Amino acid sequence: MWLNILQGTMEQGLIFGLLAMGVYLTFRILDFPDLTVEGSFPLGASVAAVLIINGTNPFLATFLAFLAGILAGMITGVINTKLKIAGLLAGILTMTSLYSINLRIMGRANIPLLRERTILTIIKGWGLPERYISLIAFAIIVLCIKFILDYFLHSEIGMALRATGDSPVMIESLGVNTDTIKILGLGLANGLTALSGALTCQYQGFADVGMGIGMIVIGLASVIIGEVVIRTSRIVYATLGVIVGSIIYRMAIAVALQLGFAPTDLKVVTAVLVILALGAPSLRRFMIQDEFAERLMEGGATDAEA
């Protein structure tokens, strides 16, 4: 049974790794707190699900979901850069709009895909060991995208993107339009998120309009866990860290469920996890002060004074 749970967490971790890569792109690379993710995740699922039940090739449907996500992210980018509306609010505005749009796309709140032809049923036909199909398929997709993303972030445009988050004044003085780059980066990040949503709906067998709630915190948790596990400033390891972080996050969730938490408790568990991780440096100061006070009491004072 443990092996089954482990496999399940790996599969989920891999799919959500795409979402986490998107969050990494915006929060870490672009330094842009993008909440569009909460809407582009179900957008990806809605687009893929509707196309699939209408007989579109699942691969094409998934790709179109990716494009829809890009468009959503670019809209947030335009709202922020051209209309000068704060990034956080720009994301919220797009996210809120997407709730209505996703309902329009699906025509109802939930679309089941149980007997439909999906990416996974197609791959099943290729003769892979049936039990591990999802795991193998997701691993290949996620790793391919990781390597493409690594390459992109080392390309001329990709480096301009990193510099836009790191030192916008400088990269502008070198001739880069940071508005355009931000729009591009947000597009890409939400494309990855939508792709994650499209794969999720095919994996779990349904698309639901509410499936985006809490995605930003899940993505952030994965990014943070990844940073703790793999400490590096090198992109190649950082993107790997994000995927590993996503898998570890799923494992932590599985453990929490085994410990008796209800599935509905998981969002608060995740949020607390993120608060603790992000707040750690501030809390650490007090811990160090306490510890040092003890050291002084124990006669280490002479050392400290010297």
Next chain:
Amino acid sequence: MLKLKNIHKIFNYGRINENHALKDINLIVPKGDFVTIIGSNGAGKSTLLNLVAGTYFPESGTVEINGQDMTNWPVHKRAHLVGRVFQDPLKGTAAEMTIEENLSLAVKRGERRGLRLGLNKKRREEFQGLLALLELGLENRLEDPVKLLSGGQRQALTLLMATLGDPEILLLDEYTANLDPKTAVQILEITGRVVEQGKLTVLMVTHDLKQALEMGNRTIMMDQGRIILDLKGEEREKTTVNSLLEKFSEKSGRELTNDRMLLQR
């Protein structure tokens, strides 16, 4: 060649805190000129540089570079002609990126950026050669993130980056002000060398009157948004720091004061 014609810059136009920062500035800087700019706090020195860079746009007047009117061009659009070193050493480089990555961003100044890799063997060798010119040992640290460098090293790197990709004009805005005196001298030496090599036109704002007379071939003094003195040639050679101070009080009817200058004396 840089040409500023009848420039007026007014901040907070029409509001109660309106500030007429530049008043009818006319300035022609021929190619290859190295102009040092001095003046009190609030004289408009940095505002002038920002107008050339495209950070600010004037309320009236024109900014021309090589005969092209670029008064309303944003920073990124004129970056192929204008290189810049900022007062804050942290601003001119990307801290999380490596030295070689920063340089590769600069070689593509003003050019179209594509999906090719930003770095290759040839570029790395080129960068090593360039960094060696700085004589700071950075040529052996290509893969170090810039955040590991000292302020002086970062400013030297920024200077190198500001001159890569063939700009015409180099803007230096009190770029040694945040460095210790020894490093500042080093950076000034490097500046002399790279400017010579690139045959650049330079505008350099400084608070150090000695530096203003030693560097370059022309000195401009500003006060309350106006250019009140333009020294070049023989007249400039005869000028000393003291006569410069006298000239200031003569022209403006006040003492030349600047927080930094006061601290220095």
